[in-house]
Amino acid sequence: MDNKKVHIMQHPLIKHKISYLRNKNTGTKIFNELVSEIAMLICYEATRNLPLQTVEIETPLAVAKAEVISGKKMAIIPILRAGLGMVEGVKTLVPNAKVGHIGLYRDEKTLQPVQYYCKMPPDIDRRDVFVLDPMLATGGSAAAAIQFIKDYGAKSIKLMCIIAAPEGIKKITETHPDVEIFCGVVDTCLNEYGYIVPGLGDAGDRIFGTK
Ligand code: PRP
Ligand code: URA
Numbered sequence: 496m497d498n499k500k501v502h503i504m505q506h507p508l509i510k511h512k513i514s515y516l517r518n519k520n521t522g523t524k525i526f527n528e529l530v531s532e533i534a535m536l537i538c539y540e541a542t543r544n545l546p547l548q549t550v551e552i553e554t555p556l557a558v559a560k561a562e563v564i565s566g567k568k569m570a571i572i573p574i575l576r577a578g579l580g581m582v583e584g585v586k587t588l589v590p591n592a593k594v595g596h597i598g599l600y601r602d603e604k605t606l607q608p609v610q611y612y613c614k615m616p617p618d619i620d621r622r623d624v625f626v627l628d629p630m631l632a633t634g635g636s637a638a639a640a641i642q643f644i645k646d647y648g649a650k651s652i653k654l655m656c657i658i659a660a661p662e663g664i665k666k667i668t669e670t671h672p673d674v675e676i677f678c679g680v681v682d683t684c685l686n687e688y689g690y691i692v693p694g695l696g697d698a699g700d701r702i703f704g705t706k
Contacts, residue, residue, distance in 0.1 A: 534584030620648035634666025
C-alpha cells in the first residue's frame with residue numbers, strides 16, 4: 496500500500512492484540528478491553544504529527560521552555576454501535592476531545608448504510624475530527640459518515656479502524672481522498688455477506704454481547 500494517506504499499523508503490540516480480538520473464544524469483557532487498548536495505540540500513531548508550540552513554564556528549579564500541543568482542538572466521532580468501543584481508549588490519550596455520534600447500520604441485504612442518529616459538536620468546523628469504527632468492510636458506512644461530517648462543516652478528518660478490507664480502503668481513498676486512514680491491519684477480502692475475512696465477525700455483536 497503506497498498511498499501516503501493510508502497508514503497500516505506495524506507496532507507489535509497492535510498486531511498481538513488484534514490476534515486475540517480475532518479469536519472466536521475471546522469473550523465480551525476481554526474483547527472490549529482489547530478494542531479500547533488497540534484504539535489507544537492507533538490514536539498514538541494518528542496524533543504523531545500534531546503541531547507543537549513552545550511555551551514558558553516554571554519547574555520547581557527553573558523557568559524552562561517547553562513544548563505543548565498547539566492549534567486546532569479534536570473531536571471524536573464513533574460510528575454507532577461498534578465505534579463506541581474505541582472511544583474510551585482514544586479519550587485516555589485526548590481527554591479534552593469533544594465526542595459526537597453518528598448512528599448507522601448496514602442494511603443486511605443491500606449492504607447500504609442507513610442513518611438513524613447524528614449529534615455533532617457545534618464547533619466541528621474548527622476541530623480535527625477522528626472518525627472511529629473498528630471495521631472498514633465495503634467502506635459504505637465510513638464513507639457516508641465522513642460525508643455527513645463534511646456536510647456539518649468539518650474540514651480535517653481522519654479515520655481510525657482496527658480491521659479493513661481492501662475494498663473499504665479503496666472506497667474511502669476514492670470518495671474522500673483528503674481523509675487519512677489509520678488502520679490496524681488490512682485483511683484478505685470480503686465474503687458474500689460483506690464480512691471481512693478472516694476478520695473477527697460482527698464487531699457490534701461482540702462488543703455488546705448481542706449474539
Ligand atoms: C459494522 C461496522 C461498520 C460497518 C462496516 O456496523 O461497525 O460500521 O459494519 O461495514 P461497511 O464498511 O460495509 O459499511 P453494523 O452495520 O454491523 O452496525 P452495528 O455496529 O450497529 O452492529
Ligand atoms: N461489520 C462487522 O462488524 N464485521 C465485518 O466483518 C464487516 C462489517
